Amino acid sequence: MALRNTTNQSKELELTPKTTQESQCNPNIKTATIPDQAIAPSIQDIFSDYENITEAIRTACIELDLGEMIHVDSFTLLDGMSAIELGDAKTDEKCTQKEAILESGIREDMSDGEVIAVLDQLLCCLATWLEGNTLVQTVFSFYYTVNSDDIQNRIVRCFTRTLVKIMFSFKEAVHRAGVQEEEDAMDLSFNYSFLEDIQPNAIKEELANTIEWYCSNKNLSPANLMDDLTLEESLVLRLRLIQVLYSVTCLLDMFPDLSFMETAYSHITDAIKLIAFISKTHCYASEVTQWSVYGFGSSDLTLLPPNPRKTSLLPFNESAVCLKYSLEDIASVISILRHDNFRAIYQATTSFSKDPIEKFRPNVLARSYLKSMICYREHLFGNFQFDIWLKDEIKFFCNPPSLNSTSKMSAKPQTRKLVNLFLTHVQDTVIEVMHYLCLSRARQYTTLQQTIFQSLGQMLADADSFDVQLHKIGEQFSPQEAHTGYYVSWVLYHLLQIMTDYLQLGFEYDLYSLFEYHYIFWYLEYLLGCRQSCGEMIQNLLAATSEAVGKKGKGSGAKKRNKKDLETKVQAFDSERIFLNILRLINIGYLRAIEGLKLANKIICPEFDLGKKEYCYEQRFLPFSYLSTPSPLLYEKYVKNSDIDQLNPEDRDKMLQSSSKHFQVAKTGLDNIDVKSPEQEKILKVVKMNIVTMNLAASGHKMNNTNPPQFDFSISKQFPIIRLF
Amino acid sequence: MSINNSDILIEDSKNSEATNSSSKDQPNTQPPNDPIVQSKEIVYHSYHGEEELEGIMQLMQEYLSEPYSIYTYRYFINNWPQLCIMASCEGKLIGTVVCQLEQMRIDDVDTGKGYIAMLAVREEFRKQRIGTTLVYKSIQKMIELGCEEVILEAEVTNKGALRLYSNMGFIKDRYLHRYYLNAVDAWRLKLFLKSAYKN
Incomplete structure (x- = not known):
């Protein structure tokens, strides 16, 4: 029973x-x-x-x-x-719950070494929570976070109470943003008290008094950060860290008042320095063999759902790194807040999301702050002039006659009405795109699949419709004011970037089977070509508007400024076009390499007794079917144009040589870029290695076996080094 | 590939055959093939009744790390008994696959979605494509019942299982952070049995 x-x-x-x-x-x-x-x-x-x-x-x-x-x-x-089967340890985790041994607890007369050990362990709890674990299994697994009044040691009590207040702010930030992983329950409070009845000033005062009390007891002067800190100074550092962290959370909670954000940034910089010194002085912590003696590990698992995920606290060194990364990423979020135009915000947010140095960076806390801040109340930074920001962005991007004050059509009430309607239409989608950039990379992939491409497809259709309507108005004035594809170009340019990113995300998470690489690179090459064409189209639009404006403002200073602006923009698109061409060459290099390796029987397609290769292809690119432009490439076209299964076995070495040549031309292109970005440097390195590998393969090296090649993404997340075995 | 109940296929020496939802750590090196084991006939059959449940549970508990209660087994096996395929050798259960088939109506079209919940093959009987055969047979039954796609999850560290499914045409559809209770990441794998553009 x-x-x-x-x-x-x-x-x-x-x-x-x-x-x-x-x-x-x-x-x-x-x-x-x-x-x-x-x-x-x-x-x-x-x-x-x-x-x-x-x-x-x-x-x-x-x-x-x-x-x-x-x-x-x-x-x-x-x-x-x-x-759960009650009492069965395999399903009833809670029957294994250990009670904290509180015979000694957090005594008043604990040594400084013991205090440091306890404080550092609490930092480990915080870092482990940041990794996506529950409060019950991390910070609140310390008996005294719930019962801070029972702490007899003044320093530990003060530190713990401040940590609880910090946790409340962090938890709320995560809850507000909703960017945590689906399986994580970091924001659940489990009815714990977060010392809501204690005012922030009381905590700050308690901290300041405790630091002063300890320093005067030990005759310590304000410690400078230096390498030979004493045990006592190291202890004070930990109190200062929690003090600074609490200030940071209080300041971040003041958002959307941007005036507090710079102070928060400065405090974060201080906190990062303190963490470095705390890491160095962890050696002062007393060795603890049984943490339960101090009240750790007393998680109330009955609060969790059945079969909770197992959680182990991060070791101290990893915790310190995790906290440092978190703070650095929050500082990056504040840097984004400094921008005053949509273009810069979008680019910074994209970079924040795409370029983490370490895996899982930025973590959930930083992404939560980003999401809450940039999309505050469904407006960028809570800015209710969002439509003006967007208008400025489109004007800067392609300068359509409908937004150009010197064009006749822009003054027409009908034009203004249409423009405002378009901006209202696109705002939700723009915010949706900003939201998705705040998710973890893995969830970005699925969000793109499920919703974003659908929304962008609609946005593209809207842009096209508004362009047509505006074109009709423009034609009434002069041919120069033709409104051909301005808004569509703006949407399409960004859409193509997102499509490319979507396919490359699959590489990041190793989603593609080896046999799929061919059609992925094939499609990528197509998208890069579309991006080139789109860039050229925008250049033409810019030139057309500039010409129309120039005719009206002959001899004026505005004309010179416009011409200079145009030249700068055209130059930027030129550089991008050249780089895109290099990327296309690299993609073709991979295509030829895969074809050669397939002919060498190093890449084998599954037998597909069940299912078909065609179905895999269709599913990979299914999200693109929401889009009318660029035209989705169907499997039939892939088979007709470049199916890998139609190759002549005698062409193996020819393919490998062709691959090497494409990589070689791409290398020459990269060499010609005067100032390379870090990403371009990485791609160059990959390309150089692939040239060597393909030359060797073409000469028969490692081609007498069927060992599959390895596509190594350790240097570049988009372009792998091909390794043969 | 041709498979029938008495097939003993030995050409694939790479499958770990303990998969889904998560498997206990596998040794780096596979045990050597036992020619005596290989020469014995392997019989495949669908789940008959409750008397087989305990054996299935024992097998899964031995090779899967995720702790499933008896209710989970019953949910799958009693609802879809024909999708629980068992492999036996001399009367001893040596491998099982447990699956689900959900019928749903999307855009006025009936759709069947299959799910491979658990798969395990006794270590000493691996490398004989028993796991592949079990999965193949279960999917064949799913197809008969109108299945259009099959999904499952596998630990990112379970290379053997990933290879097994990859060889059958499954592709990775999604990355799942810390999916399992042991906090290991997973991939969701999918096998598409119908064209995405059929409608």
Whole structure:
């Protein structure tokens, strides 16, 4: 017999020895249902929220044969997964829960070494929470975070209480943003008290007094950050760190008042320096063999859902690095707030999301602050002039006549109305795109699949429709004011970048099978070509507007300024076009390499007894089917133009040589770029290595076996080094 | 590939055959093939009844790291008994696959989505394509019931399982951070049985 917890979701009653359950597929099912009134009232004082269901089961069993089972229709897989067998350590994690040994606890007379050990362990708890774990299993696994009044040691008490206040701010930031992973429950508070009744000033005062008290007791003057810190100075550093962190959270909570953000930035810089010195002085921490003596590891697992995910605290060194990264990333978020135009914000947000130095950076806290701040109240930074920002951005980007004050059409009320309508239409999608950039990279991929491309497809259609309407107005004035594809170009330019990023995200998470690389590089090459064409189209639009404006403002200073602006923009598009051409060459290099390696039987396509290669192809590019432009490339076209299975086996070395040549031309192009970006430097390195590998392969090196090649993305996330074995 | 109940295929020596939802750590080196084991006939059959449940649970608990309660097994096996395929050798259970098939209606079209919940093959019987055969047979049944795609999750560290599914045409569809209770990441794999543009 199993007891049923009325608060638990589990509804199935276990019978022995033989059962059969209602089946969708088995026509011989017999189902018995327990009438609600048959369930006896509670009789066990010790389990006040449990009901004795013995009689209910007996009643229900009368109509059952051996092998049949009582089943409630609403008993789902989730219920099954969540069900626990009470007392069974494998499913009932909570029966293994350890009680903290609090015989000694946090004593008043703890040595400074012990105090440092406890404070550092609390920092480990904080860092582990930042990794996506629950408060119960991390910060609140310390008995005294819940019972800080029981702490007898003044320093630990003050540190712990401040940490609880900090955790409240962090937790709220994560909750507001909603960018944590689906499986994480970092923002659940489990009804813990976060010392809400204590005002921030009281905490700040307590911290300041504690630091002063300790320093005067130990005759310490304000410590400078230096390499030979004493034990006592090291302890003060930890108090200063928590003091600075608390200031940072209080200042960040003042958003959207941007005037506090620079002070927060400055405090974060201080905190990062303190963490470096705290790492160096961890050696002063007393060695602890049993953390439960100090109240650690007393997680109340009954607060968690059944079968909670196992959590181990990060070691101190990793925790220090994690905290440092978090702070650096929050500082980056504040840097983004300094921008005063949409273009800079979008580019900085994209870089923040795309260029983490370490895996899993930026972490959930930094992404949460970013999301809450840039999309505050569904406007950028809470700025209700969002439409003006967007207007400026489009004007800067392609300078459409409808936004150019010197054009006649821009003054028409009808034009203004249409422009405002367009900006209102696109705002939601722009915010949606900003949201997705705040997600983890893995979730970005699925969000793009599920919603973003659909929204962008609609935005593109809207832009096209508005262009057509504006074109009709422009034609009434002069041919120079033709409004051909300005808004569409703006949307398309960004859309193509996102499409490229989507395919490259698949490389980041190793989603593609080796046999798929060919069509992925093939599609990427197509998208890069589209980006080149789009850039050229925008250059032409800029030139057309400039010409139209120039004719009207002959001899004026504005004309010279416009001409200079145009030249700068055209130059930027020229550079981009050249770089895109290099990337296309590299993609073709990969295509030829894969073809050569396929002919050498180093890349083998699955037999596909079930399914088809065609279906894999279709699914990979299915999100692009929401878009009318660029035209989706169907599998038939792939097969017709470049199917890898149609190659002549005798062409193996020719393909490998061709690959090397394409990489060589790309290298020459990269060499010609005077000032290379870090990403371009990485690509150059990859290309050089691939030239060597392909030359060797073409001469037969490592081609006498069928060992598959390795595509190594360790240097560049988009362009792999090809390694042969 | 041709598979029937008595097939003993030995050409694939790479499958770890303990997959989904997560498997316990596998040794780096596979045990050598036992010619005696290979010469014995392997019989495949669908789940018959409750008397087989305990054996299935024991096998899964031995090779899968995720702790499933009896309710989870019953949910899958009693709802889709024909999608629980078992491999036996001389009356001893040596491998099992447990699957689900959900019928749903999307845009007025009936769609079947298959899910491979658990797969395990006893260590001493691996490298004989038993895992592949079990999966193949379960998917064949799913197809008969109108299945259009099959999904599953596998630990990113379970190279053997990933290879097994990759060889069958599954592709990685999504990366799942810390998916399992042991905090290991996973990939969601999919096998597409119908064209995406069929409608």
